[in-house]
Amino acid sequence: MPAPKTTLNPLRRPDGSATHSQNGYTIIGAVNGPIEVQRRDEIPDEAAIEVNVRPATGVGSPKERRIEQVLTTLLRNIILTHDYPRTLIQLTLQILSTPSTHSTLPSASSLPVLPALINTAYATLLAGSIRLSTTLAAVLVAVPKRFGKGEAVIVDPDPEEGGSELEAVARKGGLHVFAFDGRGEAVLAESEGDFGIEDWEEACEAARGVCCGLQDESPDVMEVEGAKRSMVRGLRELVKGEVEKEGRWRGEG
């Protein structure tokens, strides 16, 4: 399956922007901040955070409002809001394309798009040079109903190839989204569907492996888990590239 792809600062106008593709979703994010905040939203000792999620077609629905709420809560813990008192950090996430199987998923399900949104939000904040306390990586895990009886968890399912599989899990099994910070601690766990506590723990460990595993740097593990890559390594590459670009004027190297 195609690895997540991120570009920083494709737009000119906002303070920071990023495009990110994952699980067949392409999302463009833009952040403006710290900017002037309306009086009613102003918080005396920290920054107010506003997240707007805009669907590819149509206007926002309660589903988007819910995702916004989840993201706002998550980002409030990641952004060093006390560094920007009485300001606003305004994040807009526009879904540009959805996989063709998106319409066959149960309409209430907001989980398949969530990891892509979280990772876009993180890359956007990074591009906008907003001070953050830690890194962030999120992944989708599908646990089939017959888990443990011959079926394994699917980490980061590809909606184009395993579309029907994902759909079946969405209807019958459990879908989970986990996000981890730089220390490998879970900062977000959203689940839906039918699952037990053992399934959940298994899914959490699998997600942790993908999000923050650095073990696949050794060649042996690479062979075993050839298809899996670590999100954290991707993030490091991204940050490295950005820092190199920004620091070009120093003339080092």
Place this chain on the structure above:
Amino acid sequence: MPREAELSLNAREFILQALRENVRLDGRAFDDLRELQLSFGDEYGVADVRLGKTRVLVRISVEVTTPFPDRKFDGIFTISTEFSPMASPAFEVGRPTEAETLLSRLLEKAIRRSSALDTEGLCIIAGLKCFALRADVHVLDHDGGLVDAACIALVAALRHFRRPDVSVEGEKVTVYSIREREPVPLSLLHHPLCVTFSYFNGGEIALVDANLAEEQVSEAEVVVTMNRHGEVCQVAKYGGLPIDALALLNCTNVALAKVQMLDKVIQQRLEEDAKRRDKGGLMAELSAENARANAAIPG
């Protein structure tokens, strides 16, 4: 929400003084458009237009619904323009600004009321079922010329879009997915495009395709919509400055040249995209479109 940052007095004077000396800040001639980049998505009906630093993405989507009771033979076509803070922090969600209202009205007049799209072609069974076509205009980056860019993106997306094929047997309608049958292009009667003229210095200076800084200094704007045959679909004028009738005639002449040039670019990009999709040259066989000319009946 912060207000849109206004240009300083010095910046205004600088732009105006430069214009009086026949110079534009970005070095273009007065009747030059910015560089146009047009790309299509992997799906049908997604057009991404970059006009200089302005970037607009239009996505067309379709679903089957019941037609309006007073328009039984017509399908439904809606254009949604909702600005997000992505384009500028001055745009607030759920509170339309003046620019947004103007854009949606102009697109309405230019595309819908000029009947560029044959809505009767979207009807499946009169009074019972029709296609509802929806165009979402997403402004990603705002550097002026939104009307021109949005219009180009909308027309390109409509020309690129394919709706699913349907078959009707009595009252029973079957909508075929993309995998079952090759989807059908929309029937567009003509392709209207907008060209915006901005007036400065009491109407003496006219610019084509002003960027955001120039738009903020301009005293009046004229938007001319026409198709490549030179048929004017609408003329709109904003701002307090009176514009001479002869100047308006001149506008339509300049607009015609621009529209023909833009139309050619869109056509070229569409052909390139069709070639890219037509792997193995099977498209002609797959097409479910009815032949326009009557084929000779054998026997």
